[in-house]
Amino acid sequence: MNTKYLDLLAQKYDSEEKVVTEIINLKAILNLPKGTEHFVSDLHGEYQAFQHVLRNGSGRVKEKIRDLFEGVLPEEELNEFATLVYYPEEKIKLIKNRFDNKEELNEWYTLTIDRMIKLVSYASSKYTRSKLRKALPAQFVYITEELLYKTEDITNKESYYKKIVQQIISLGQADKLIIGLAYATQKLVVDHLHVVGDIYDRGPEPDKIMETLIHYPSVDIQWGNHDVLWIGAFAGSKVCLANILRICARYNNLEIIEDVYGINLRPLLNLAEKYYEDNPAFRPKIQADENPSNPEELEQITKMHQAIAMIQFKLESSIIKRRPYFNMTDRLLLEKMDMENEELTIHGKTYPLENTCFRTVDKEHPNQLLEEEEQVIDKLLFSIQHSEKLARHMKFLMKKGSLYLKYNGNLLIHGCIPIDEEGNMETMTIENKEYAGRELLDIFEHYLRHSFAHPEETDDLATDMVWYLWTGEYSSLFGKREMTTFERYFIKDKATHKERKNPYFYLREKEDICRKILEEFDMNPDQGHIINGHTPVKEIEGENPIKANGKMVVIDGGFSKAYQRTTGIAGYTLLYNSYGMQLVAHKHFNSKEEVLRDGTDVLSVKRLVDKELERKKVLETNVGEELLQEIYILNSLMEYRYMN
Ligand SMILES: O=P(O)(O)OC[C@H]1O[C@](O)(COP(=O)(O)O)[C@@H](O)[C@@H]1O
Ligand SMILES: [Mn+2]
Structure with missing residues (x-):
């Protein structure tokens, strides 16, 4: 390897310990379960609906809340807590109006901070500490980490932690902490976002979607x-x-x-x-x-x-x-x-x-x-x-877009x-x-x-x-x-309005065609899937978004309000975590205000696309490939600088 390059790298890793620590860290990450990928498409300027899907992680947030609190909290409280995680600023305001005195409010704070800490801890369980730290609200990293230990059951420290929470409340920081933890949860339930095309046109706010994407930690776009x-x-x-x-x-x-x-x-x-x-x-x-x-x-x-x-x-x-x-x-x-x-x-x-x-x-x-x-x-x-x-x-x-993308064995194309x-x-x-x-x-x-x-x-x-x-x-x-x-x-006659589709759109129902396409892109047809947007899936007419024996998934269910009459739903999204792929169907989204008021959620029928026999690790992903390369380079640096 080019020694100039290694000399440069040595400026960053200027001691043997630093190189070793990084190698060990990267190797550990390789063995963690793969992060959750979230696929959305055909957003068509529907910023509010898109925000909702991002904030609820296509149902992932609710699922985590259920895992922790189902049977412990009544349904209504589960929903209210979920809404708090989705829209923390607005929901806190609404809840606060309910209390007549400080004691009641403080009690709610104490309870809520405790639940939020449990949720963040659970949502971060498959990630490294460093990743969790990055997701936490910057000004509360230290305090949150202290509180997170509590969930590891150190009962004799109980009063110490109570003190911390009380301090947070009495210093007027509770709102900020809850809001920060809610956003941390949102960040932790999804690791990477794919937008399979059509951000623009028809709906009113594509610019706001773009701003959201620009600030999103990890995203790619397949142009529509x-x-x-x-x-x-x-x-x-x-x-x-x-x-x-x-x-x-x-x-x-x-x-x-x-x-x-x-x-x-x-x-x-x-x-x-x-x-x-x-x-x-x-x-x-x-x-x-x-x-x-x-x-x-x-x-x-x-x-x-x-x-x-x-x-x-x-x-x-x-x-x-x-x-x-x-x-x-x-x-x-x-x-x-x-x-x-x-x-x-x-x-x-x-x-x-x-x-x-x-x-x-x-x-x-x-x-x-x-x-x-x-x-x-x-x-x-x-x-x-x-x-x-x-x-x-x-x-x-x-910068983030391309016509198609090969990612973790799947072919993404609008x-x-x-x-x-x-x-x-x-x-x-x-x-x-x-x-x-x-x-x-x-x-x-x-x-x-x-x-x-x-x-x-x-x-x-x-x-x-x-x-x-x-x-x-x-x-x-x-x-x-x-x-x-x-x-x-x-022309009045609707027959002239018809647009004849490429045979792809009926042939993609066939497994052998999908396999052939995957091969054309040098992908493994046994493992891979094709993920499409673009054509609204008409659930109303019984169309199935999962085609070709699971090789093909079409996730345009129509965020676009103009098209919801023909689809019967308000969009599909796809989740791909270490256990496999799940398709989520979203019901019609009216407004954030409605969710805040009624706690109703556009929830989400799941269908299994594929189930991994063994939990998939980072090692088997695109990110894993990159990490392996980094490890290789760091090993070279180790030999060149510190081992002779
Ligand atoms: O519904 P409108 O505004 O008439 O637009 C219809 C046009 O949009 C298209 O469907 C393309 O948009 P999509 O990519 O959303 O399908 C064209 O094929 C069609 O001519
Ligand atoms: Mn399109």
């Missing part, structure tokens, strides 16, 4: 089609930009653009006011439980929605033309339609067009942007590329692996070279990263490719033959 749309917009793709604005208008979420990311929509509004009117097809979808905006505002949004949709359709045409191998010429709908008679022929059938808004479309050159439209989209692009907050969020998406009816990898020719399977995904990712690194390029292949990932036939994120956005706005 909606996420790459945002990345594309930031990386210079005007058509991706038009799409994100269109979706925000459609879901009445333009605040994200204006207020959160600070993008000025005035130019778009001016254009919209000039050319568009109210139009039922472009009124935003408003959830029944949300306050509708005032009528004037709704009309403005409806107009902007049309303005940006038309810009999108025009911009798409230029890409389709300059990239013949995207194989999308049948999507050149603006030139295919008969403007005079307001008709469009698709797959040999002619349909009337309704709710049209084609005032900016020139019959001779239907794909041509008006100069005004061009100026608007340029201004918007400038503005979006100069949003500091968006830059921070997009950089994080790039959408699909494009295959044909026989289950063979589909081939796409890009610049005269053929790509399929894993190579295709790798080249997609290569282009996406290139585009991100060159935001000044707006119509090179890499930038166009990001849009292809959003909507192309062989995109591993989209997985459908075409996106029928145009038809959904302008």
Whole structure:
């Protein structure tokens, strides 16, 4: 091994003891049970629901509480205690209101601190002391450790500990300690978070989800089609930009653009006011439980929605033309339609067009942007590329994200692996070279990263490719033959709205197909699973999220409120701990306030995906591999520095 490197390392480990201690520490960690992985997907801006799932660890917190206190505490108190762990600040306030005097409150403090200490101690039992210490509230590490010893039954010290707790209470620190311990529990029940795509679009607060992820100790992201749309917009793709604005208008979420990311929509509004009117097809979808905006505002949004949709359709045409191998010429709908008679022929059938808004479309050159439209989209692009907050969020998406991930033997991917009816990898020719399977995904990712690194390029292949990932036939994120956005706005007949799915979506029910895909990615098909998001599992219709004899798990049950009617539940999440995998189905989440008030929890049916015969250790995980490498290096340092 390079001695320069070892010399450098010796600055950190400057004594024999330090090296030895670290080696022993790492070896000990290798033999601990593997940490719990938590998988979520398709969050779609639903920050509150996501927070809830994070805070309850998909039911892990409740499970630990049950293990400790079931039969000891009545159900109501169990629930109340669980809620305290999820939302400690708010719950403490509510509980405190209940007491008439200090004595009662102090009694509650004493009891609660004791329970919290038991819970933290139990939740940390499979981790090292050092890990526990990191999870504890910094200012209370020493005190908490003292209290934790108590649970190891040193009864003659009883009064000493009572004193500590009393001191904490009388010094006014009890709230802080309880809050700190609650968060420590949340941190301890989950070791690593995987977000299997689609953080953005439809719901109101994707930015807050991003902030949460940025501050989360251990996380990775597999990009979803909606996420790459945002990345594309930031990386210079005007058509991706038009799409994100269109979706925000459609879901009445333009605040994200204006207020959160600070993008000025005035130019778009001016254009919209000039050319568009109210139009039922472009009124935003408003959830029944949300306050509708005032009528004037709704009309403005409806107009902007049309303005940006038309810009999108025009911009798409230029890409389709300059990239013949995207194989999308049948999507050149603006030139295919008969403007005079307001008709469009698709797959040999002619349909009337309704709710049209084609005032900016020139019959001779239907794909041509008006100069005004061009100026608007340029201004918007400038503005979006100069949003500091968006830059921070997009950089994080790039840093922690990838198109697919191999992690602890499983293959995580948002959408699909494009295959044909026989289950063979589909081939796409890009610049005269053929790509399929894993190579295709790798080249997609290569282009996406290139585009991100060159935001000044707006119509090179890499930038166009990001849009292809959003909507192309062989995109591993989209997985459908075409996106029928145009038809959904302008054609009544729902048959034209259907988007034909890649055969992957029915073939993934078969074990041999899943095994083949795992092999394509050099993974062990006996051990591995494929974990997908992207397509809502319709529990209502009896669809099973566990497919292919357990080789395939689909965890999109729809955090997105807009989709809960079709799924019947509010999302699946997956847990993978040392005992195996568990799928958790979440019931509809209304609000944090409801949980706080009623102690109701969106709890969670479990189904076993897989059960390890022997408890899995850190040694057998990705982290374990890294630790082994570290041990190897430390051993080299030991020999080089201290053993001769
Ligand atoms: O429900 P909306 O807003 O019409 O969006 C539908 C579009 O969203 C998509 O389903 C993609 O979004 P998902 O990744 O969430 O499925 C497209 O296939 C479809 O055209
Ligand atoms: Mn998706």
